[in-house]
Amino acid sequence: MTQEQHLIPTAGTATQPTSPAALRRTNLSLVLRHLHDHASASRADIAEATGLHRATVSNLMTELLEWRLVREVGIEHVGAVGRPRRAVALHGAHVGALGLEINVDYIAVHGTDLSGRALVERRVTFDTVGSGPDRSLRRLALVAREAGEAMRRAGTIPAGVGVAVPALVDVARGVVAFAPNLNWRDLPLAARLSSALGPMRLPVAVDNDANLAALAEYSSGVAAGTPHLVYLTGEVGVGGGVIIDGKLLRGADGLAGEVGHLPVDPAGDMCGCGRQGCWETKVGLAALVRTAMPEQSYELADELVPDPEERVMEIARGLASGDRRMLDAVAHVGKWLGLGGSIIVNLFNPGAIVVGGYFATLAEWLLPHAQAELTRLVVGSPAAQCRFIASGFGFGAPSRGAATIVVNQLIDDPTAIMDPTLRPAAP
Template sequence: MRRDGTWSSGPGTPNRRGPADQATVRRSNLALVLRHLREHGARSRSAVAAETGLNKTTVTSLASELLARGLIKETGPQYAGAVGRPGLALALDGSGVGALGLEVNVDYIAAFATDLSGRVLLDWRISFNAMNCAPERSLDELAKAIRQAINELALLGVTVAGITVAVPGLIDTTTGTVDVAPNLGWYGVPVGNVLSRADVSRDVPVTVGNDANLAALAEFTSGVAAGTPDLVYLTGEVGIGGGIIAGGRLLGGADGFAGEVGHVPVDPAGDRCGCGRIGCWETKVGLAVLVRMVTPERAYGTHDAVVRDPEERLAEIEQRRAAGDPRVNEAITEVGRWLGRGAATLVNLFNPRVIVLGGYFARLADQLIPVAQTELERWGVAGSIARCSFVASDLGFCAASRGAAGIVVERVLSDPTTVDIRASAMPAPEPATGESAADPPR
């Protein structure tokens, strides 16, 4: 597409010209202005025009629409040496626009919400025994959590622009269907459709994603290794998932199933995994293994009447360690060995600079990392291992729900028209005559 908004044909074909889809160009330019203000701060309309390559008339029209959608605001006049009457500056707002992320996992449901600027609006987790519940019951609880979160946001004057749900399994993101989530016992569960029929989203789009992938995105954007272009994130849950950032992009694979590292076989003589196979990596390093070794009377799957959040289980393990229970150090050391061995395979395959340990791995990092690093150096290829290290995440068990909310924010930034024009706002103006795609920024 040319800068004037027309299309040209490729080499060897007659050159045809025609008007580009003005709605598409309009959306692109709205996104350009919105991202520019988010990244560079308050700007006058003239400055936005100069810095983006759009003409000032187009910027004025775009700003009017973004104001009507509640995505930007006008701030105090900018002088900056300008001659004549100063104009009001434009700045990112979005304080009334919320992004909601949720996670359903083996023993909890988490919710995390931000506004467009990244201000945290909600961050909570409730205990829930999804492992021993039918998918229908779990989705009922998830729907209840969504309704609760939407109501809490409404009290803050925030309208939800989108919802993303994180699930530990293989996800068909185009349909919102969980193909398989072994630790939840879900097979072919149409999460997106069920939530839509449950009327919890109030016409808000609902998407579904893999928990490890969403957590990896959160780490890449706001975690301890933020901006590291090559990293691996490990969930540290009952099941072990991996999110892989390669060259600054999430590695999805042909079907979006990349990162199922927990089901890499590591011990042919090992235990049976929830997926039905023998000796998967998560049977050696998952939280369920540690709990079984340290507190066998409270192991997962024992149908204990008390539903325990992972933080509660970890607190009990740490109390036993402080009390001198020898099983604790022995179990953590054993997990650390297998963590390092499995990580060596990931380093040999993907050559990351950092392996970010999430979930319970992060909580026990002081004891796990030295053991895991030793095994990593023993089993990995020398060159790549020397430049790779473990780090503990500081996002806790909310990394996936945080990443899920981030997906919604990104969707709004890419297409601001997904946010409705406020009823109190003036109707958005028609696209400026001759509006075209921006020239490349100078």
């Protein structure tokens, strides 16, 4: 979120804090948000940026230092003369955020502390579609518990869980409304996962995988800080996360970004959503594998399929060796990627389209075809400045984004982690 979204409202507005506790919570959040968005700052810098009185910032800093949510990092000198300022930075190494992604053929996890330090990073091959929602939730809970224990051994206590799902999600209720590629409908994922975590019982937030990946890219990816940004997943299904003016576009019902279901070919293949000729039937990983490696097609799999990255690396090796079938398959997918990208550019005029998953892994061969088609089809020369950029997160952007929303929630209400059960051990 931007600084402006966290400023204390002026007197007389409906959102003015109504109690000392609410005012304290708001002010603590202001300070932590500023430090989250900047590598370090002095107390005077924070006071100037937030509009808080210097004495207030000093008192808040004393409290945050006691809870080890911030740390002093050195002396800043401002100008040739003047008093040196002691700088502080976000800390919170004892407070953790756990991000999960469950997709067609794997579960991914990214565990971090409050400052963004990665503690756990892994992906588990898992047949989500064949397992059904009940077994999938049990496995998801097991992965979360194992990751949580690993974080605890590192001295970090998880304070929340975020889950990325390739689905239409009712974010407020944590319900997966429809996940066409998982065959899930109306699944209360947040409530059921929280319950399945057992003694670890933590609050759970659920969101669309592309939305969370877009947040991860905007926060710390290859196009970090780009105010108009589109992220495309490169999975079996294809989703989009749209950042407009630095904010995630959700739409009237929270369902914006379902670009994989743009109808691009009325005579095309049947999509998992039940419609014909959706964009993801042309550019999803299943479509590429069907053409490049027909003997390993998802449709032919009668047992657990390989990790998607293994399949993609096999295709990459074939491309590097000049395999004609694979080169033709990637060129075909690239043109369709550019066609769909041109629709997105004409609608939103983003500064960049960041591609993840297999799109990023095969960027060397895929993106030249996509960029050429995008440039050919976009209306207006200024829009042609938009370029496809390969994510540096690979298949890990959604789980990173899931951890990011937990961190944001903790920063929005620091009092939730200023709790005796999360009190840090003495250094």
